[in-house]
Amino acid sequence: MMMNKNISPIKIWREAKNQHKYLGKTGNIVSFTQINAGPAGFEKQAPYWAGIMELQNGERIVGQIINSGKKPAVKSKVIAILRRTRESNKKEIVQYGIKWRIL
Amino acid sequence: MKITILGAYQTKFGELWDKSLKDLSSEAAFGAVEDAGVLFKDIQTAYFGNKMSPQITGQNHVGSLLAEILGTDIPITRIEAACASGGSAVRQACMAIESGQYETALVLGAEKMTDLAISEISVGLMGAASEQERESGLSFVGLYALMARKYFDKYGAGEKDLAAIAVKNHFHGSLNPKAQFPFVLTIDQVMASSMVADPLKLLDCSPITDGAAGLVLASEKYAKKLGSKKPVIIASKQASDTLSLSKRKDLTSLAGAEKAAGEAYRQAGVEAKDIEFAEVHDCFTIAEAMALEDLGFCKKGEGYIAVGKGKTRLGGERAINLSGGLKACGHPVGATGVKQLVEVYSQMMGRAGKRQTKKNKLALTHNIGGTGGTAVVHIVRSAKCKAQSEKSKKE
Amino acid sequence: MINTKKLSSVGIAGYGAYVPRFRISVDEIARVYEKDGKLISRSLGVKQKAVADIDEDCLTMAVEASKQALEMAGIRPDKIGACFVGSESFAYAVKPTTVSLAQALGMDNAYFTVDLQFACKAATAGIQIIAGLLEAGLIDYGLVVGSDKAQACPGDVLEYTAGSAAGAIILSRKKSLWLAKLNYIDSFNSDTPDFWRREGQSFPQHAGRFTGEPAYFEHVVKSSKNFLEKISKKAEGFDYAVFHSPNKKFPLKAGGMLGFGKQQMKYSLLVEEIGNPYSASVLISLANVLDKARKNENIFLTSYGSGAGSDNFWFKTTNGLLSGRRKKKKLEEMLKDIKEICYPEYLRKMGEI
Numbered sequence: 001m002m003m004n005k006n007i008s009p010i011k012i013w014r015e016a017k018n019q020h021k022y023l024g025k026t027g028n029i030v031s032f033t034q035i036n037a038g039p040a041g042f043e044k045q046a047p048y049w050a051g052i053m054e055l056q057n058g059e060r061i062v063g064q065i066i067n068s069g070k071k072p073a074v075k076s077k078v079i080a081i082l083r084r085t086r087e088s089n090k091k092e093i094v095q096y097g098i099k100w101r102i103l
Numbered sequence: 104m105k106i107t108i109l110g111a112y113q114t115k116f117g118e119l120w121d122k123s124l125k126d127l128s129s130e131a132a133f134g135a136v137e138d139a140g141v142l143f144k145d146i147q148t149a150y151f152g153n154k155m156s157p158q159i160t161g162q163n164h165v166g167s168l169l170a171e172i173l174g175t176d177i178p179i180t181r182i183e184a185a186c187a188s189g190g191s192a193v194r195q196a197c198m199a200i201e202s203g204q205y206e207t208a209l210v211l212g213a214e215k216m217t218d219l220a221i222s223e224i225s226v227g228l229m230g231a232a233s234e235q236e237r238e239s240g241l242s243f244v245g246l247y248a249l250m251a252r253k254y255f256d257k258y259g260a261g262e263k264d265l266a267a268i269a270v271k272n273h274f275h276g277s278l279n280p281k282a283q284f285p286f287v288l289t290i291d292q293v294m295a296s297s298m299v300a301d302p303l304k305l306l307d308c309s310p311i312t313d314g315a316a317g318l319v320l321a322s323e324k325y326a327k328k329l330g331s332k333k334p335v336i337i338a339s340k341q342a343s344d345t346l347s348l349s350k351r352k353d354l355t356s357l358a359g360a361e362k363a364a365g366e367a368y369r370q371a372g373v374e375a376k377d378i379e380f381a382e383v384h385d386c387f388t389i390a391e392a393m394a395l396e397d398l399g400f401c402k403k404g405e406g407y408i409a410v411g412k413g414k415t416r417l418g419g420e421r422a423i424n425l426s427g428g429l430k431a432c433g434h435p436v437g438a439t440g441v442k443q444l445v446e447v448y449s450q451m452m453g454r455a456g457k458r459q460t461k462k463n464k465l466a467l468t469h470n471i472g473g474t475g476g477t478a479v480v481h482i483v484r485s486a487k488c489k490a491q492s493e494k495s496k497k498e
Numbered sequence: 499m500i501n502t503k504k505l506s507s508v509g510i511a512g513y514g515a516y517v518p519r520f521r522i523s524v525d526e527i528a529r530v531y532e533k534d535g536k537l538i539s540r541s542l543g544v545k546q547k548a549v550a551d552i553d554e555d556c557l558t559m560a561v562e563a564s565k566q567a568l569e570m571a572g573i574r575p576d577k578i579g580a581c582f583v584g585s586e587s588f589a590y591a592v593k594p595t596t597v598s599l600a601q602a603l604g605m606d607n608a609y610f611t612v613d614l615q616f617a618c619k620a621a622t623a624g625i626q627i628i629a630g631l632l633e634a635g636l637i638d639y640g641l642v643v644g645s646d647k648a649q650a651c652p653g654d655v656l657e658y659t660a661g662s663a664a665g666a667i668i669l670s671r672k673k674s675l676w677l678a679k680l681n682y683i684d685s686f687n688s689d690t691p692d693f694w695r696r697e698g699q700s701f702p703q704h705a706g707r708f709t710g711e712p713a714y715f716e717h718v719v720k721s722s723k724n725f726l727e728k729i730s731k732k733a734e735g736f737d738y739a740v741f742h743s744p745n746k747k748f749p750l751k752a753g754g755m756l757g758f759g760k761q762q763m764k765y766s767l768l769v770e771e772i773g774n775p776y777s778a779s780v781l782i783s784l785a786n787v788l789d790k791a792r793k794n795e796n797i798f799l800t801s802y803g804s805g806a807g808s809d810n811f812w813f814k815t816t817n818g819l820l821s822g823r824r825k826k827k828k829l830e831e832m833l834k835d836i837k838e839i840c841y842p843e844y845l846r847k848m849g850e851i
Contacts, residue, residue, distance in 0.1 A: 015238075020575075020604040024565055031354060033248035033300045035240060039225035042240035045552055050241045052249060052349050060349035063239045067551060069519065069837055074256065082561045082602055083553040085238060094589045096557065096598070097238055 007092045015097070022080045022098050027055040029102075032065060032072040041086040053078055053100055063100050070102040077103045104370060106197045106336040107326035108483070109207075109319040110139025111448040116314035116433030117283040124153075124160055124215040127315035129172045131438075132211055135317030140329075146319065147205040149179040152192030152212035153437035158227045159219055169211060185231030186386060188212065189316070189440025190341075190470030190479030196320050197339040206325040212441030213315035224311055228436075231473035233347040244308055244387065246348055246474045248300040251389040253354040255302065258404035262302050265388035266293035267410050269306050269431075272385060272424050275417060276431025278458035283312050283433030307388040312433035316442035334451040336444075338371035338482035340364075346476050357475035360397040364469070367480040368399075375399030378482070379462035380421060380450065382443035384471040385428040394469050395423070398480075417458060425450060425458050440470035440479060451485035464488040500684055502728045508629045509676030510813070511573070511639065511822075512668040514566025515785035515829045516559050517772050520549040521836045522844045524658045530841045531653055542658060543746020547773020549839065550647045550662035552847050556585045557595050559664035559778075560645040561602045567641065567666040568603060570824055571675060575603045578668070579637025580610040580628050584620025584644045584777040588613055591697065599643065610637070617693060618742055619803025620644065620777045625667065626683050626809060632671045640669045644777035651701035652850065659745055661773030665781025677788060677822040678797065678813045682729045686721030687807030694805065709804070714744065717808040718752045722800045725810035726756070733757030736812075737795040740783045742802035743769035758798070765790050771833060777803075782829070784813075789828045793817050 032051030035042075042048075049065035049072050065072050066083060078100040085097035112134025114127055122130075128151075136143055151169050156162045166179035182192040189212030196208035216224055228243045229236065236246060254260060270290055276282040288306060296306040326333070344359035345351055352358070368374055375398060383398070385391035395406035400421060409415060415423035426432045426446040429439060447466040449455045465488055470479045523546040528535030539545055550559060560583055568575060581596045588595050596611040610631060614620040621644025628640030645664035650656035670676070692713035695702040705713075718741060726732065733739070739758040741749035746769050753763050766783035775782060780801045787797055797813040816822075845851045 016598070016601060020602050023561065023602060031249040031252045033245050033252065033302075034298070035242055035245045035300050036297070037225070037242060037244070037299050038222070038240055039229055039237075039242050040220070040222040041226065043222050045240065048240060050239050050245055052354075062233070062235045062241065062347070062349050066553070069835065074252070082558050083551075084555060084558065085240070085553070093593075094555075096602075099553070 007086060007088050007095060009093045012093055012095050019082065019098055023082060024080060025055055026077060026079045026103070027053040029072055029074055029076045029078060030054050030060060031074065044087055063098055065100045065102065068101050072102060079103055104197065104201060104337055104339060105323040106200055107321045107323065107331055108334045108336065108444065108448050109141065109321045109326065109331060110135045110137070111318050111445040112138050113281050113316040113442050113445045114314050115281050116312050116435060118217050119313040120217065122313060124156055124162060124213060125168060125172065127215060127313060128169060128211055128213045131213060131315035131317035132169065132172060132209060135209065135319050139319035141207070141319060143173050143175060145207055146175065146177060146209045147207045148177050148199055149209040149211065150192040150195045151179060151181045152188035152210070152440060153181055153214060154183055154185055154188045155214065155216070155227045155230070155436060158230065160215055184477040185472035186384070186436050187440055187470045187472030187477040187479050188437040189442070190468065190481065191440065191477065193318065193441060193444060193481060194339045194341050194479055197336060200320060200322045206322045208320045210318045210320060210441055211315065212438035214435035214437040215313050216311045216435060217313050221311065231476070235347060235349070242300060244303050245300040247387040247389055248303045249348060250354050250474070251302050254389060254392065257355050260392070260407045262294065263290060264407040264411060265307055265392065266290045268385065268388040268391045269293050271410060271416050272428040272430040275425050275458055276427025278456070279427050279432060282427040282431050283310060284427070284431045303387055303389065309386050309429035309434040312435045314433055314435035314438045316438045316445045318441055318444055332486040334448050334483050334485050336481055336483050338367040338480070340366040340370060341477065341479045343477055344475050346473065348474050356393055356403065357397050357471060357478060359475050359478035360394065360469060360471060360480070363478040363480040364398045367482050371482040373465065373482065377465055378421065378467045379465050380425060380460050381423050381467040381469065382426060382446050383423055383469040385424060385430050386434060386471070388430070390471065391423065391428065398467065398469060417460060422460050425455065425460060443468035443470060444481060444483065447483050451483070502682070504682060505629060505633060505680050507635070507671040508632045508669055508680040509673065509816070510667055510678045510680070511670035511672065511675035512567040512571030513785050513788055514563040514570070514666040515782050516562035516566070517548045517663045517782065517833060518550040518554060518559070519836050520551065520839050520847065521546040522549055522839055522841065526841055527658055538658060543770055544659050544773060545770050547659055547661035548663055548775065549844055549847050552849065554662070555589055555647055556583070556587050556645045557589065557598050559647070559662065560595065560599050560643040560666065563645065563664040563666035564599060564603055564641060564643055567668045570822070571668045571670070573639060576606040578605050578609055578639045578641050580631050580640035581605065582612065582614050582624030582627060582642045584614040584616070584624050585646050586615070586617060586695070586776050587647050587649060616807060617803035617805050618776045618779055619801040619807055619809055621665070621781055622801035622809040625669065625811070626685065628669050629680060629683055632669060635671070638671055642667050642669070644781045646776035646778055648774070648776045649701050649848065654701070656702070656704065659774045661775045663772060663775035663778040663782050665778045665785055667781060675822065676816045677819045678815045681812045681814055684721065684725045684728060684810040685807060686717055686724060688717070690806035692804050692806055713804065713806050714748055714802055715752055717806050718742070718800050718802050719755050721808040721810055722756050729812055735796060736762060736798040738765060738787045738791065738797045739763050740766040740780055740787060740797065740799040742780050742800070743767060743783065744774050746770050786829050788823070789830065791815050791819065793819050
């Protein structure tokens with residue numbers, strides 16, 4: 001069985017284990033941009049916002065900012081939620097990841 | 104350090120549908136060796152800068168591919184440092200010669216990018232970024248856009264200021280027959296181009312390009328034997344920075360570039376103000392603005408202002424990217440760092456035709472990998488250059 | 499046969515409701531098929547439905563609702579001893595969603611779990627299983643979620659109402675945490691092919707008018723009548739009534755047949771605003787009722803799952819409701835932030851184009 005290296009179930013399993021540590025945590029936007037041309041695996045979702053968030057403890061994370069009706073701005077407060085990330089076909093495992101909602 | 108550039112060659116850059124990686128590498132290797140006036144058997148080692156061949160063409164082991172092309176059994180090493188693969192390969196060659204183990208080296212930089220769709224190339228380019236950046240759907244343009252936004256906020260620059268950089272590079276490119284886009288652009292055209300990752304528009308971005316470049320380098324002793332009066336590399340420095348943008352302290356400057364430049368100036372015994380022209384890594388217009396500052400040509404926050412005043416244009420105070428830069432000449436990723444030195448060589452040999460600068464005695468090349476994770480800086484002086492301090496004679 | 503037993507160890511310690519902010523109106527859908535949207539809207543009693551975004555699904559919405567419930571209950575996630583998710587739109591035919599939910603919430607490995615399927619009553623069946631585990635003293639806390647990004651075939655009448663949402667409830671045997679006590683439960687089922695979706699098919703099929711009297715009403719009304727008898731109560735004895743709402747007409751009619759009035763159902767007819775989010779439907783309604791209820795009030799709840807069956811519940815709010823209901827935002831408040839979308843946008847969000 002050929003596994004897409006980006007949708008490797010093992011890689012996804014490894015990455016999913018720590019998601020609960022971030023879900024529900026809040027932070028602020030450091031910088032952001034709207035991606036109009038997404039790389040393969042994200043093409044269909046474009047356009048979407050992505051940026052660097054800084055958590056309360058100073059840790060910085062890169063992630064997508066979901067469409068919540070509020071326009072992103074530097075310093076906007078955000079909260080971590082779970083959403084589907086990379087597009088997968090009908091046979092592959094579904095990939096989830098941390099995205100950010102503007103509060 | 105005194106490494107002579109005996110020969111240099113650049114293929115045409117562009118969408119070269121009928122040329123494979125092997126074709127391009129071949130052309131550049133033969134071209135450089137011929138220009139050097141040496142034979143293949145005189146080349147003692149080689150370094151091959153290439154970022155994405157395994158992902159795009161399925162070809163690893165390009166060192167052996169080059170050996171096949173050259174019909175040689177010398178040691179050939181592939182160097183990968185994202186978009187600084189070429190510059191890093193040059194540095195490896197310089198160190199190999201300096202070590203005394205080799206007197207001559209061939210440096211090749213090549214990339215074949217147009218065999219895949221843009222969205223897939225985008226994924227390949229993101230190999231230069233961090234896992235987290237890939238998983239958030241960021242593209243390379245997106246990463247530099249994050250930096251551009253901070254730069255705008257901090258220094259009051261705007262999209263039009265960046266557009267001027269693209270316009271200037273296209274002016275230079277229009278004078279370069281090897282450039283991918285040998286035509287001029289206006290500010291209006293840049294501003295009207297579609298937004299890729301705001302604030303960076305299509306014409307703020309370097310293109311997807313096929314191409315190769317080659318250099319033949321030699322030790323001072325070997326060059327003297329040939330009676331060569333060719334340009335000499337007097338500094339070759341490389342520095343690293345975090346892979347992830349989120350781990351950087353400053354998003355408006357590339358610390359690695361600053362470090363490599365500082366060390367290169369010290370090694371060469373010169374200062375930023377002595378540099379007469381330079382080839383810098385304008386993967387996106389914002390990168391050139393930051394480069395001018397990181398290299399000490401301008402104060403922080405004034406890079407874009409210098410461009411606006413025409414200081415970096417042919418005939419200006421210090422011409423930047425006479426080749427057309429990555430934007431107009433093209434950016435076959437692994438080849439760029441080598442091509443930058445090919446351009447410097449052409450300018451110093453008086454072979455740059457319509458884009459020839461009169462101020463061509465001391466030059467600098469600036470090659471960046473990813474969002475600054477690797478930075479390579481070279482300083483070159485022409486045979487006629489007298490700007491040498493005691494320091495550089497010792498090194 | 500089910501024994502009539504008054505439960506002593508089951509109460510709601512926390513609840514959550516998540517409704518995505520996108521809405522598509524019945525009008526907009528009707529326009530595409532050149533039908534009279536106003537007429538359809540009137541006949542269904544539905545104005546619009548909620549649509550989940552392109553990157554949302556059963557799991558992501560379940561996480562949202564569960565986090566609210568957890569926060570309200572104020573317990574550590576590893577205390578949860580059972581986790582059930584009811585849905586008709588799991589991402590997998592084989593691979594449980596509950597374990598991904600559990601991991602996302604920070605639960606440990608020791609919990610009873612399975613993905614549940616019984617059309618729109620999957621989640622309420624989960625409540626009943628947890629009730630059994632709590633009564634037996636095997637667990638102290640159980641989480642049940644109903645979550646659907648409901649699919650409907652383009653052009654089919656179900657398209658007007660099949661919506662997206664998730665509702666979560668944390669049940670507990672710790673009386674001090676109870677916002678409402680669960681007094682009695684019952685269930686009534688039969689083999690009734692009113693609505694189904696075969697393995698590998700994207701969209702469900704339904705049997706037209708057969709879904710009414712012999713299906714929905716047969717189970718909802720009969721089971722509710724039986725239940726009221728078992729617990730020796732009349733409709734007037736309840737402050738609120740919650741019936742599964744595939745549209746607005748059915749629950750009002752069923753309620754009327756049982757003696758429940760519009761006043762008792764005023765908080766459980768969100769279907770008009772958000773459509774029918776299948777297995778989340780009664781949980782969302784229940785969350786709305788709990789948001790508005792006062793202490794010591796009686797709630798009658800009957801779910802309905804096609805195929806078919808109904809689960810019955812008698813909840814009574816406690817003195818601890820107001821203080822325990824530590825919600826940051828009431829559901830009604832959250833439902834104010836909406837964004838209307840057009841039909842192609844809806845298809846894109848549903849992954850159909």
